[in-house]
Amino acid sequence: MAAFSLKINGSQHEIDVDPTTPMLWVLRDHLQMVGTKYGCGIAQCGACTVHLGDNAVRSCQLPVSSVGDQEITTIEGLSENGDHPVQEAWLEVDVPQCGYCQAGQIMTASALLKKNPNPSDEDIEKAMNGNICRCGTYTRIKKAVKMAANTNQNS
Amino acid sequence: MTHIKTKLGRRAFIKNTSLAGGGLVLGFSWLNSCKPKGAEAVAMELEMPKEWYEINGYLKIGDNGVVTIMSPNPEIGQNVRTSMPMIVADELEVDWKNVVVEQAPLNTNLYSWQVAGGSRSISSSWQNLRMAGATARQMLKEAAARTWQVPVGEITAIAGVLSHEASGNSAGYGEMASAAASLEVPEEIELKEIADFSIIGTSRKNVDGKKIITGQPLFGLDVQREDMLIASLVHPPAFGMKLKSFDAESVKKMPGIHDVFSIKLYDEDYKKNTFHFTAFNELVAVVGESTWQVFQAKKALNVEWENTSDITETVTMFGNEMEVTFPAGMEDSETHTTKLKDLISTKGKVARKDGDPETAFKNAAKIIERSYSCPFLAHNTMEPMNFFAHVTEDHAELLGPTQTPEWMEPAVAEVLGLPLESIDIQMTRQGGGFGRRLYGHFMVETALISKKMKAPVKLVYSREDDMTQGIYRPAYYATYRAALDADNNLTAFHVKGGGIPESPIFANRFPAGAIDNYLAEDFTMNSNITTGAFRAPRSNFIAGAEQSFLDELAEEMGKDPIDFRLELLKRAQENPVGEKETNDYDAVRYAGVLELVKEKANWGQAEAGVHRGVSAYFCHQSYVAQVLDMVMENNKPIVQKVTAAIDCGIVVNPDAASNLSEGGAIDGIGHAMYSGLTFKDGAPEQNNFDRYRLIRHSEAPKSIETHFVQNDIDPTGMGEPPFPPIMGALANALYKATGRRHYHQPFITDKPPLVG
Numbered sequence: 059m060a061a062f063s064l065k066i067n068g069s070q071h072e073i074d075v076d077p078t079t080p081m082l083w084v085l086r087d088h089l090q091m092v093g094t095k096y097g098c099g100i101a102q103c104g105a106c107t108v109h110l111g112d113n114a115v116r117s118c119q120l121p122v123s124s125v126g127d128q129e130i131t132t133i134e135g136l137s138e139n140g141d142h143p144v145q146e147a148w149l150e151v152d153v154p155q156c157g158y159c160q161a162g163q164i165m166t167a168s169a170l171l172k173k174n175p176n177p178s179d180e181d182i183e184k185a186m187n188g189n190i191c192r193c194g195t196y197t198r199i200k201k202a203v204k205m206a207a208n209t210n211q212n213s
Numbered sequence: 214m215t216h217i218k219t220k221l222g223r224r225a226f227i228k229n230t231s232l233a234g235g236g237l238v239l240g241f242s243w244l245n246s247c248k249p250k251g252a253e254a255v256a257m258e259l260e261m262p263k264e265w266y267e268i269n270g271y272l273k274i275g276d277n278g279v280v281t282i283m284s285p286n287p288e289i290g291q292n293v294r295t296s297m298p299m300i301v302a303d304e305l306e307v308d309w310k311n312v313v314v315e316q317a318p319l320n321t322n323l324y325s326w327q328v329a330g331g332s333r334s335i336s337s338s339w340q341n342l343r344m345a346g347a348t349a350r351q352m353l354k355e356a357a358a359r360t361w362q363v364p365v366g367e368i369t370a371i372a373g374v375l376s377h378e379a380s381g382n383s384a385g386y387g388e389m390a391s392a393a394a395s396l397e398v399p400e401e402i403e404l405k406e407i408a409d410f411s412i413i414g415t416s417r418k419n420v421d422g423k424k425i426i427t428g429q430p431l432f433g434l435d436v437q438r439e440d441m442l443i444a445s446l447v448h449p450p451a452f453g454m455k456l457k458s459f460d461a462e463s464v465k466k467m468p469g470i471h472d473v474f475s476i477k478l479y480d481e482d483y484k485k486n487t488f489h490f491t492a493f494n495e496l497v498a499v500v501g502e503s504t505w506q507v508f509q510a511k512k513a514l515n516v517e518w519e520n521t522s523d524i525t526e527t528v529t530m531f532g533n534e535m536e537v538t539f540p541a542g543m544e545d546s547e548t549h550t551t552k553l554k555d556l557i558s559t560k561g562k563v564a565r566k567d568g569d570p571e572t573a574f575k576n577a578a579k580i581i582e583r584s585y586s587c588p589f590l591a592h593n594t595m596e597p598m599n600f601f602a603h604v605t606e607d608h609a610e611l612l613g614p615t616q617t618p619e620w621m622e623p624a625v626a627e628v629l630g631l632p633l634e635s636i637d638i639q640m641t642r643q644g645g646g647f648g649r650r651l652y653g654h655f656m657v658e659t660a661l662i663s664k665k666m667k668a669p670v671k672l673v674y675s676r677e678d679d680m681t682q683g684i685y686r687p688a689y690y691a692t693y694r695a696a697l698d699a700d701n702n703l704t705a706f707h708v709k710g711g712g713i714p715e716s717p718i719f720a721n722r723f724p725a726g727a728i729d730n731y732l733a734e735d736f737t738m739n740s741n742i743t744t745g746a747f748r749a750p751r752s753n754f755i756a757g758a759e760q761s762f763l764d765e766l767a768e769e770m771g772k773d774p775i776d777f778r779l780e781l782l783k784r785a786q787e788n789p790v791g792e793k794e795t796n797d798y799d800a801v802r803y804a805g806v807l808e809l810v811k812e813k814a815n816w817g818q819a820e821a822g823v824h825r826g827v828s829a830y831f832c833h834q835s836y837v838a839q840v841l842d843m844v845m846e847n848n849k850p851i852v853q854k855v856t857a858a859i860d861c862g863i864v865v866n867p868d869a870a871s872n873l874s875e876g877g878a879i880d881g882i883g884h885a886m887y888s889g890l891t892f893k894d895g896a897p898e899q900n901n902f903d904r905y906r907l908i909r910h911s912e913a914p915k916s917i918e919t920h921f922v923q924n925d926i927d928p929t930g931m932g933e934p935p936f937p938p939i940m941g942a943l944a945n946a947l948y949k950a951t952g953r954r955h956y957h958q959p960f961i962t963d964k965p966p967l968v969g
Contacts, residue, residue: 059468076468076505083505087443092435093428095644096504097595098676102902105595133428140427148426152418152868155876156290157425158432158595158644183911190902192595192645193290194879196913198872 062122066091067135077123082106084122085132093133093161097190104189107162107169108132114169116188133161136168144168147206155193163189167203175210177203259313266390268352269398270323271301271345278373278387280307283317285338287329287616288421289646290876291932292869295420296335297342299865303412304346304405306370307386314420319618319638329616329646330746332833332930335865339927347402349393356392357384407863407925416868421642431642433613434673436601441669442471444500444662445507448493448682449518451895452742453543456495457519464499464514469506473499473514476661478628478654487530488617489624491654492539492683492743498662504673511675521741537714539741543895546588546688549713552738553586553690561709561734564720567790568730570696573705577696581769585693585758587958588889589713590686590747591897593907596644597679602659603669604629609636609660614643614650621653625660648746652684677900685890686747689717689754693762696730701770704730710755711736714744717755722831723803724763726789726796727781742892748880749933752832753940757885757958760828760941765954774827774945775811779804798831802860805922806838809858813920814840823853826945830938833930835861836922839878841914841942843950850950852882852914855942857935859919862926870931874919877935883908885940889959906961 060077063070066089073088082099085091085108094117097105101116108117109131136142144167154160163186170177170185177185182203191199262275273281282298298314319327326337350370357375358365361382369376376383424431449455461473477495479485497516501507524539574580600613609629615621618638626633643650659672674682691710698704706728710718716735725731747753767777784790786800807829810816819825822844829838842854855878864870887906891898899905940958948954948968957963 075503076509078509079503079505083503086434087503087505090437091428092430092437095432095595096434096597096673098902099508100676100901100903103595103676133426140423145426149418149422152416152422152872154290154419154422154425155292155872156595156643156645157419157421160425161428164426179915186910188909190595190907190909192593192647192880192907194876194883194908194913195872196879196908196910197875197915197917199910 060123062125064122064125064130065127066130067132073122075122077121079122081108081117081120081122081125081130085117091132091134095158095161097159097162102188103159104166105159105162107165107189109165109169112169112172114166133165136164142168143206143209144171144202147202147209150205151198151202153195153198153202155195159189159191163191163199167199167206171203171207171210176207259311262387264391266394268349268390268394269345270320271342272305272349274349274386274390274393276387276390278385279311279313280305280386281313281315284314285317285324285327286334287327287614287618287640287643287646287650288316289329289616289643289650291329291334291873292419292866293329293334294642295417296865296869297338298420299412299417300339300342301346303410304343305350307373309412309417311373316640318640319622321619327619330648330651332835332933335928336834336930343404344402347404348398351399351402352393352396353386353389355396355399356389357382360389360392413863413865414867417866419869432596432644433599433601433641434596434644436612436641436671438601438603438669441601441671442500442666443502443504443507444498444659444670444672445504445511445675446658446672446678447497447499447511447514447516448678450681451543452492452683452892453521453541453895454518455493455521456497457517459497459514459516464510467506467510467513469502470510471500471502472666473497473510474665476658476665478657478661479624483627485526485528485624486620487528488620488652489654489657490528490652490743492741496658500662500666500670507673508675538739540739541741544740544742545893545895546891549688549892550586553688553711553713556711556736556738557584557690557692557709560711560736562736564718564733564735565725566732567725567728568705570705570707570730570732573730574694574696574707576698577704578699579697580694581697581766582692582694583762583765583956584691585761585956586690587688587754588891589688589742589744590884590888591680591890591905592645592647592649592684592686592747593680593905594643594645594647594649597676598649598655598674598682599672600656600659601669601671602656602663604660604663607631607635611637611656611660612639612641613656614641615653615656616643616646616648616650617653621656624653624657628657629660629664647748648750649684652745676902680890680900680905681897683743684745685742686753687712687715687744691717691755691758693758695762695766697770703728703766703770706730707732708759709734711738713738713740713742715751717751719751719755719797721795721797723785723798724781726791726800727785729790731790749832749937752830752933752937753884756828756830756832756937757940757944760830760938761944761954761956764826764941764945764948773817775807775816778807778829782807802836802922803829803831806836806858806860809920809922810838810840810856813858813918814856816840824946824949826942826947826949828938828941828945830934830941832937833933835859835929835931835934837934837938839935839939839942841939841946843946845950850947852943853916855914855917855939857917857919858922859935860922860924861931861934862924862928864921865928867921870921871919873931874935875917877933878917878939879908879913881936881939882914882943883912885943885958886912886960889962906959
């Protein structure tokens with residue numbers, strides 16, 4: 059066990075855990091932030107995507123000991139009121155079916171738009187390819203990402 | 214107006230005292246105990262009333278006019294938590310924005326068919342949901358009539374407001390709720406005319422949308438309780454093996470680990486129903502404080518396994534008893550294929566025979582014969598299996614994702630030695646179902662672990678556990694034959710199919726009834742690999758095989774593939790072979806979706822470089838036709854567009870139904886093209902998404918368009934029907950694009966020769 063001080067969604071959290079514990083389980087089991095989902099544990103499905111700084115990363119492969127003072131943003135902290143342009147587009151397009159993978163999809167999409175505010179279809183596919191949706195909401199996700207990009211452009 | 218007796222399902226309309234006061238059903242206590250940090254600002258959009266009045270088992274009305282509608286069925290992504298309450302709200306005549314939806318717990322006294330299966334949620338509850346709303350509307354009118362001393366027939370109810378024009382009286386539902394709740398349930402009520410629906414048939418957004426996109430706790434894996442322990446299980450590495458021994462002591466000392474022990478699910482003489490089944494009756498449970506600690510301990514655990522012997526069990530399925538054999542031994546995919554090929558040439562049970570197919574084949578000028586196959590598939594719901602249980606000496610609380618709470622309840626009661634009344638099952642939102650959560654062994658396992666630990670426990674399957682536990686889509690094999698005469702007329706049709714462990718054949722589905730000489734045969738092969746229902750069971754293979762074969766047949770006969778199908782359907786409609794009722798489908802509705810897709814896809818007018826495949830299928834009482842447009846880019850097939858035409862009767866929530874159509878097409882393309890689970894020495898060769906391929910963003914169709922047939926027929930299935938036919942459309946478009954006909958799924962590994 060070791061003590062860590064983590065900056066998550068703008069606030070500081072102190073925890074005492076096994077240093078190998080992936081951030082996914084630190085968030086879910088130790089900090090009760092369950093919006094970040096477990097899907098595969100080997101960085102193949104994207105359900106656990108969070109932002110480390112400005113980058114979308116798979117929290118299941120991110121040991122707590124490697125985070126240091128880098129800021130983590132989870133789905134719970136993406137916006138104050140669920141009104142990030144990507145979240146609003148998701149509601150507008152009514153993307154989810156079961157909804158389980160969507161937090162990860164949203165975190166990947168919002169990181170993409172931060173770096174590339176006007177992505178092409180290919181850019182979207184490439185960035186989102188690591189996020190699996192078994193329900194098959196891919197066409198809606200792409201539509202929502204483009205809608206969010208347009209909102210950004212026009213604001 | 215349709216007058217209906219409220220006798221059917223009446224118990225749901227009698228005031229149920231256990232629900233009064235709302236304490237039991239108002240909100241999930243687990244939701245309150247684990248509010249995500251940062252999400253508090255997501256305010257409730259509606260102001261809650263001071264008092265709720267329960268009108269019947271489906272709804273209660275607040276003193277301020279806000280209405281809570283219970284959603285009785287499991288939500289697995291088919292959007293019933295929105296569409297089922299929409300039906301109640303429409304008949305109730307309430308403004309949708311004043312509706313709050315709550316998940317009902319399992320309550321067999323109040324609700325029927327609390328199951329997510331067979332695409333039947335809406336169709337089986339359509340009448341009850343309408344009655345629930347209409348009964349409440351009538352009682353509110355009655356309350357107003359008594360209050361105002363006017364005839365009830367003169368009172369109108371519109372958007373939550375009761376009015377009496379002559380006297381000028383008017384009141385909101387909230388004002389009359391208390392009086393209405395004390396009235397007798399009327400013997401007879403009026404349902405609305407379909408033309409008067411104001412919510413049904415309009416697109417309403419997912420009621421959980423905001424919670425999903427802000428990461429609030431909704432799913433079974435999100436359950437948190439004070440003093441809750443985490444458990445995980447170790448099961449045999451291969452089918453055909455069972456637990457021999459294990460060394461608990463070294464692992465018990467690991468940090469955070471509370472206990473390591475084995476559990477046994479069922480005694481040998483317990484009569485299971487088919488949904489209780491599991492390949493692994495004895496497992497090792499590791500229980501600890503956090504998921505990571507438990508997963509680490511599992512890896513360190515030393516377990517010895519031994520081979521099973523032949524097992525024969527009697528199981529019940531919907532009241533019918535059947536014997537199921539699980540042979541001993543380690544199986545592998547190569548042997549499976551060889552055995553299926555052997556069986557198809559030697560074994561077959563006639564499932565339907567019309568005319569004289571043997572003679573027709575003997576006299577044929579040409580016989581076309583093609584064989585098709587598909588592998589086992591794992592369901593791979595994105596949320597792995599899990600459940601929460603808190604078992605005490607005289608009570609068991611269970612909470613989590615299950616498609617069959619009612620059918621699992623007796624098994625939980627049995628293993629705990631508690632009466633049914635002491636088992637309380639609640640459902641969370643579920644991260645996918647697809648049939649996997651029909652088989653609730655994980656509920657039984659959690660209950661046993663909680664009982665042993667005397668503590669609240671959440672059981673978590675790792676992805677590897679989930680993918681290697683069994684309950685797979687069966688592997689199937691089918692051979693189609695068609696006889697053509699010298700003028701290229703179709704004179705006979707023969708399908709023979711089998712699978713491990715079930716046959717994929719629906720003998721009375723199209724094209725049965727459309728061909729004079731017709732033979733359907735099937736066979737089965739036992740295995741110790743467990744299987745179960747997977748989105749559109751059996752149809753999910755046979756639709757693609759049949760629709761590919763019809764495409765090849767049409768080409769051989771020099772006919773347009775849609776015209777060919779329409780000709781057959783015309784025959785089935787005008788002069789069906791066999792008794793009309795023996796043919797499962799309605800030929801007019803079947804032809805209807807083909808005609809609609811032909812028009813909407815501009816069939817016959819494809820742009821240069823666009824290769825098209827068509828397919829149509831009937832299952833779960835609905836009809837779906839799809840046209841798939843493919844282009845070749847850098848020698849790679851790209852699905853550019855899917856156009857779907859669907860007849861599922863009245864469409865309750867059109868945009869949500871379109872979402873299911875899109876998902877069905879993507880899911881179907883994905884599984885036919887990329888997915889498969891293979892075995893070596895009894896063990897699955899894929900156990901996570903690195904080796905098991907699911908379709909990804911870049912492989913999905915670039916666009917999907919869905920058109921619904923407009924009619925007034927009561928709703929039929931929507932979750933499953935769009936899934937099976939697309940596999941045929943995909944194979945047919947692939948042929949046009951590449952000159953190769955694909956017969957064996959997944960197509961990505963199938964290397965058929967160039968033809969034509």
